[in-house]
Amino acid sequence: MLELPITDYFRDNVLVKRPYIQREWCEAAVRDPIRREVQADDGRIRHWIWIDALDRYLRVVTLADGQTIHNAFPDRRFRP
Amino acid sequence: MKINYDAATDSLYIHLSDRASVDSDEIANGVVLDYDAAGALVGIDIQHASHQADLAKLSVNCLPLTQLDAA
DSSP states (O other), X not given: OOOOOBOHHIIIIIHHXXXXXXXXXXXXXXXXXXXXXXXXXXXXXXXXXXXXTTTEEEEXXXXXXXXXXXXXXXETTXXX | OEEEEETTTTEEEEESSSXXXXXXXXXXXXXXXXXXXXXXXXXXXXXXXXXXXXXXXXXXXXXXXXXXXXX
């Protein structure tokens, strides 16, 4: 399966600063999220997935195309 | 400290140190703080940065700088 595209910001900042975040987690979140929400202000899309290794939900934000990964971080406040 | 701005997505990352983050917390919509293993703040992730900060001006006062790079 082809890797999803990523933004320069995700490559140069998010993955650099949060090296524990695995690209495959982000891909799984986008492809099979437990919830998906469109951000009202910009059309970017939030996807959540449970990550056992983090013992947390991971939020992955794509651009409005729903494919290009732009941000990802453990979401302490997410409740499914 | 390093400040990176991505104009294509209007995203700003302030690397307070080179240390990696092990945990993060969204403190406001579009603002995520990153912490190292000791719980120290190591970075600030700001989305829609031009709406949250004045990106046209940067003032630096009394920092003990030994190197300044601008790109």
